[in-house]
Amino acid sequence: MKRKLYVAVWGMSLLTACSAPKTGAPEWFENAVKTSDHQLLYMAEQLKDVPDTACFPRSTKADGSYRLENAKDWTSGFYPGSMWLAYELSGDEALAKEARRYTDRLEDIQYYTGNHDIGFMMYCSYGNALRLKPEPKDKEILINSSESLCARFSPEIGLIRSWDFGDWSYPVIIDNMMNLEMLFWASEQTGNSKYRDIAIAHADKTLKNHFRENMTSYHVVSYSVPSGKVESKGTFQGYADSSAWARGQAWGVYGYTMCYRFTKNSVYLEAAHKIARFIMENRPSGNDYIPYWDYDAPDIPNAPRDASAAAVTASALLELYAYTEDQSLSDAYIEYAENILKQLSSPDYLAKENENKGFILMHSVGSFPHDSEVDVPLNYADYYYLEAMKRYKDLKKF
Template sequence: MRRTLCIAICAMGLFAICSTSWAGTPKWFKNAVKTSNHQLLYMAEQLKEVQNKAYFPRTLKADGSYAMGKAQDWTSGFYPGSLWLAYEMTGDENLAKEARKYTNRLEEIQYYTRNHDVGFMMYCSYGHALRLKPEQKDKEILVNTSNSLCQRFNPEVGLIRSWDFGKWTYPVIIDNMMNLELLFWAYEQTGNSKFRDVAVAHADKTLRNHFRENMSSYHVVSYSVPDGKVESKGTFQGYSDSSAWARGQSWGLYGYTMCYRFTKNLVYLEAARKIAHFIMENRPSEKDYIPYWDYNAPDIPDAPRDASAAAITASALLELGGYVDDHKLGDSYIKYAENILKQLSSSDYLAKKNENKGFILKHSVGNYPGKSDIDVPLNYADYYYLEALNRYSGLKKFN
């Protein structure tokens, strides 16, 4: 088992605080961290002028103004999470102050049961808060959130229900793999096997039904109730039911890598490896690591890129590289992630200071078929970019 990465993972599954000196770090990395730090604080200052009860910046509208989300929006945890991650790398207390302010605005979500993405919303915010600057209530809030998420689990179907809208009887999306991290954490913290049992059941059945032979993933699989049989496989945000939606592939890669972290189940590790190979073998070109929004988009090479999918992939590969016994293979994952980070940190994707309204990355895609958030900055792209930078720093032992 490789340990170069694993030993740097702390109890929350993320990385310990890095020194702010960054001695010996490459120029591109230093610029990425400094730019990110500046952009997040710049955004915090800009948001003081936004008169809106929806507190959380999600993206930019066509007119260049902020598109804000309420606490109940699935993306609400990413801005406070980004602030925490930037604080972790720089030690800038201004970031921590803003992070705590936006994190506390999510407290009510601990009892929210109408969204399967409470893992994104709360673990990406309160999880980092608990790890970096804990307050007495943080752990209880996360455990309460875990109980709320479990209420969306139907034991007859064997899965956590994703959406409460649409034509599907019981829809489950590949994105839902990401919310299992909260449940695994809750099991480790409380010893209550319910949390682990729900997470494992969801991961196992998703692995059986969401993936094609080449380990590309369907976006939405719907099940009948109460027998839990598959009634349809398709997409909502991808190009077609048979295509490989780029961010969906990265959710799957990250999800099964994380599941292996908590369970050490080799089935999950093998799944993550195969998903990684699909992504790596289907990149745009030999030296281009940022996927198009869908691997089967009909207008490639003119299709929009998705920086968010690339950032999630980079973060996942940095972790996966520490888990495989084959050092050469593990190094290939880490090198691929490094190449993603270098490309995202270039002027093609990294915003200049005071531009992009404070968002860090450019050129992501939210929902192309829905004509929503196309070629725009997205808060979750920034979050996973910062997480990947953080993991890269821990791996390289910058000091």
């Protein structure tokens, strides 16, 4: 029988209670939870007087100051989402209070159609709020957000458009797989199959055109309008058009694992297994689980690491294991994810309290080709690290 753990635990329609870690959690885990709790509240204190117009901490700048963004930035939902997850891990009500404060600052985004990442922005914030400390408006806000995401879907192309900039006719990036979760959720909540149908159409065409034979992913695939035919395959944030951008592989394994959760389509599950296999077989070394920012970076082993890619991968594997019939493979996923989390929770990656501007993890890469956010903290690294930690806690029953 297939395990049902994350169908129950991580389906966003299920409202769950929050509890502090029980006795028996390993020391590295308890230290990481304590540090994360402290860092997020420390950051909130540092930013308490920042105007609401640009209050979302995304990363740090070259001078060490905060990189703050407004609500329309694609990363705006990760800081409140991180606080919700940290609250779920520790039970600290101060985190829930700050999480709600930052979540509510995103309310107007429910009607924003200028960003395909509204799934990241709203589902990571309001989705977790709805699970943990729901307010009457939360569900409606997420449904409206799903409508806004659907506005970027072209029936002719069969995909949700990712970007509105650049020379591409109709660009779609692998990252967009992550935003489908909100659409699946909306379909379950409303009974309207439109959201699910759009998510499946996007997942199917992405699987057809984004992946190479070894299941590494192109970052950007552009389509001709109105024919919907592929006009180019390349990258924007990776090393080269033909390379395997690390976070892109992580988005892929997470995205297709999540799609399997909602559809039980074995094609998605097989895709997730194959992407996971590439990641696991191409780690830096036998005892090193944090990938370089691109698997084909020319200066390996001196290339920067990407903790964000590792965190997303760990979270994905902790769900993928639950759908894996092969016991040895299932165990391998758990072990690999555990090793990622232990390494991220070590002094090499886990910040000291009151340092790193309050971010939890160090050493992530945003866009190396643009010299943007290289070897810095990133709020989405923190988010998926905490999500993976929560999934690990549920698995181990601490």
